[in-house]
Amino acid sequence: MAGRNGRTVRDLRRGNRTAVLQRLYFDGPLSRFELGPATGLSSGSVSNVVADLIADGLVEEAGSVDSDGGRPRTLLRVAPDSGQMIGVDVGETRVRVELFDLALTELARVERPLTPQGYDVEVITGHIRDGVAEVLTAQGAAPDRLLGVGVGVPGIVEHTPDRGAVVHGQTIGWDAVPLEQLLRSASRLPDAVPYLIDNGAKTLGQAEMWFGAGRGARNAVVVLFGSGVGACLVTPEVEHGRAVEWGHLTVRVRGRRCRCGAPGCLEAYAGAESLLARWREEGGRPPEDTDEETALTAMLAAAYPPEGTAPDPVALAVL
Structure with missing residues (x-):
């Protein structure tokens, strides 16, 4: 039966379950007493919802804490084994795929290195x-327990009604690539499993706001320094963050040529690829035949060596 606002009892029940699960997931473990103010639900509603979620295997008890003069309060958390998630990071030097339980415990990981010419769409997909x-397969997981696949990619992601997530990435040579369609076309996952695809800096920003340094903040800038430079801007008006092409802000007129083709971008000075190139140009000796992360680690070690060892002046100056 629908109420005046058009919501049915089923809608109300689903909304209450969602509210409790969200608070337990992001802020838990919490007691039933704490869930009331956190969700805006009455104590009776909290008790009913929690009982349902425990019966469904989605929530479990996680110890207890002393209360002020009363009985100890039982803590509740989302049951880690009640579902799984996959995260994918399409980086500058490799594609990383990880399987997690709902406590964000890593269950399995696969990495595939990328060559400088490795951004071929078919290779990435x-x-x-x-x-x-x-x-x-490594975890023996059942695909029907998978809640979703999150994918962070370079470039601008357009969410379209007919083709799903479409990626526009000038620096990687992608022009309106229908990535979601391509992944689904040969996927072995059930159609009901969602692909959640967005800009990598934005996904990093969201993670920091949920679980990292941004927790509790209303305004934040999360900066990603890698081969390139990116940022995510979070404000009350942009709750889930907006990816900012900060690396392509011009910092020097007629400066170094950036890989995007423009002169003087921040990325042409502060990106890892550019740092290593400048170190080499100015007489430094990056290790040969290694990946970018290893070479950058060597550059940092040369610039900031253990106490008692002289730093590499060229590496220090570039950094």
Whole structure:
């Protein structure tokens, strides 16, 4: 039966369950007493919802804490084994695929290195599809327990009604790539499993706001320094963050040529790829035949060596 606002009893029940699960997931463990103010539900509603969620295996008890003069309060948390998630990071140097339980415990991981020419669309989609299959097989996981696959990618992500997530990535040579369609076309996952695809800096920003340094903040800028430079801006008006092409802000007129083609971008000075190139140009000696992360680690070690060892003046100056 629908109420005056058009919501049915089922809608109300689903909304109450969602509210309790969200608070337990992001802020738990919490007691039933704490869930009331956190969700805006009455104590009776909290008790009913929690009983249902425990019966469904979605919530479990997680110890107890002393209360002020009363009985100890039982703490509740989302049951880690009640579902699984996959995270995919399409980085500058590799594609990483990880399987997690609901406590964000890593259950399996697969990495595929990328060459400088490795941003071929078929290569990337193949790495993602194979990686998803591998982490599920390694853990013996059932795809029907999978809640979703989150994918962070370089570039601007457009969410369209007919093609799903479409990626526009100038620096990686992607022009309106229908990534979601491509992943689904040969996917072994059930159609009901969602792909949640967005800009990598934005996904990092969201993670920091949920679980990291941004918790409790209403305004934040989360900066990503990698091969390139990105940022995520979070404000009350943009609750889930907005990806900012900060790396392509011009910091020097007629400066170094950026890989995007423009002169003087921040990325041309502060990105890892550019730092290593500048170190080499100015007489430094990056290790040969290594990946970018290893070479950058060597540059940092040269610039900031253990106490008693002289720093590499070129590496220090570039940094």
